[in-house]
Amino acid sequence: MPPEVGLPSRHRVPGLPERVTVYEVGARDGLQAEAVPVPTAAKVRMIRELLAAGLPMVEATSFVSPRWIPQLADAPEVVAGLAEAGLDLARHPVLVPNDRGLDRALEAGAGALAVFVSATETFARRNLNMERWEAVEAAQKVTERGALEGRPVRGYVSMVFGDPWEGPVAPGQVAEVARALLDAGCYEVSLGDTIGVGTPGHVGAVVDAVVAAGVPRERLALHLHDTYGQALANVYAGLLAGVETFDASVGGIGGCPYAGSATGNLATEDLLWMLTGLGVETGVDLDAAMRAGLAVTTLLGRPSPSRVVQALRPN
Amino acid sequence: MPPEVGLPSRHRVPGLPERVTVYEVGARDGLQAEAVPVPTAAKVRMIRELLAAGLPMVEATSFVSPRWIPQLADAPEVVAGLAEAGLDLARHPVLVPNDRGLDRALEAGAGALAVFVSATETFARRNLNMERWEAVEAAQKVTERGALEGRPVRGYVSMVFGDPWEGPVAPGQVAEVARALLDAGCYEVSLGDTIGVGTPGHVGAVVDAVVAAGVPRERLALHLHDTYGQALANVYAGLLAGVETFDASVGGIGGCPYAGSATGNLATEDLLWMLTGLGVETGVDLDAAMRAGLAVTTLLGRPSPSRVVQALRPN
Known part of the structure; x- marks a missing residue:
């Protein structure tokens, strides 16, 4: 056996951001799609470990019904x-699907919020029943109420690259x-490739269209799914288009519609590996993030779909 | 269940090649690393099916000891x-590691050849015992002899981005x-990321260095491994750097060092999906390539690690 491989060597690409924000969604977007229930204490531990690994934003949960x-x-x-652990709740947004969710989130003391809408008619009807x-107007009202309560609100747009019913x-x-x-x-808008059909040219086209509509590039995030293996190539296209925030899920958890190792969500570890090679700073310790992810996938009882984890920590 | 997703929508990126060559290595580089033996007739069928799917070059085998x-x-x-099936053997190179391999290949009637060398000292010593x-000089002599015999010769360079013993x-x-x-x-030189540690900026740096040394861009190929999930992002970097030939292995076969579904080789299907989305022509029918790959992974008794196959044809 050859010695263990360390981190990739760094090769900067002119024009890429010096630093990006990795926005961790595993505890919410990941766990909401997993069949195995995870105890509350394990969720809190997961979030604390991810924060300790250097992730600046760790979405915590959803106040969905x-x-x-x-x-x-x-x-x-x-x-x-x-809150008991003394964390800054502004770094742990919670998803609120509607007014009732917002009420519950505020009552629980949430420090930051996230709302979501669909780019397509069919998904809005099927998923939001509107x-x-x-x-969009309902999410706007929730956002305005949240902002009045002094909470930063993140916006998610689903089905940005394709919709299984409507196509492109x-x-x-x-x-x-x-x-x-x-x-x-909303202080930031995250564009979601919910079914993973985006490819790099498509990413550039969408970012350009959104910026042309008046959304500043630095307030955009990309939420890419790896369903067709395109997530990291799409991140690279996003970096080239000047995007500075990328959503990812530690251990690639969430969204395993078919095989046990097929991913929906881009694995945080694989994203960090690429950013390290590109010399783009994130402030995150890959090894610590890997350990946090392995703790969760072990609880879920399956191997991590992250290629980096499979290569470095076969489990 | 939503309706089945078709191909990705096309979004051209200015400056990318209009058309690229997908060089299929599954029957050689893939099968040489698989533990389950595949009958000769199944190999011939695999190669014929890949050719029928539109792959212009399908490496056939290796005359290694x-x-x-x-x-x-x-x-x-x-x-x-x-040959019995009436195929044009110039489209089916065979790997020849040395003079003895070349003798055997010529005797067997091979129509095209491939040689390989290492970019690093340690891997040359460990893998080639030189x-x-x-x-390099031995490969040059084999190349010259092959060329004298009228055979086109492809060159492979291993350990281009990193070496497990030497690092970067x-x-x-x-x-x-x-x-x-x-x-x-050699009519073409394929640069191999044998251990998969390359990232997109590194790909650009290597391509530029090789071109600066006098190798025309259009005679370069990239042979990228997906060990750390970087292969498609690296292909995209290669396209942006003007590379027009990419190696891939149908069903991602070969190089499964750890988990059953971890890949070494980039899956042809995932590459074709991205190229389709980028509007880069390949002449390959993705569905036919998927069927050929599924036939092989079924023989090997394991699911395809291709994300595209997992999404479209759960197996």
């Missing part, structure tokens, strides 16, 4: 656990929704 | 099988070896 997502029924207890623009999505359709979230007061 | 790689001990029978430059590899070290292969008569 427990009838819809029982995995996150303990949202108030997770927030309470983070017309697309009706859902026009970048202009994404841009108008992203702009509406910004106008309502 | 059967003591070293028993999986490919049937190299003469594979070549005979392709000094690095001694190995200087791009200049790669460039001198690549240039030596070109000078000996």
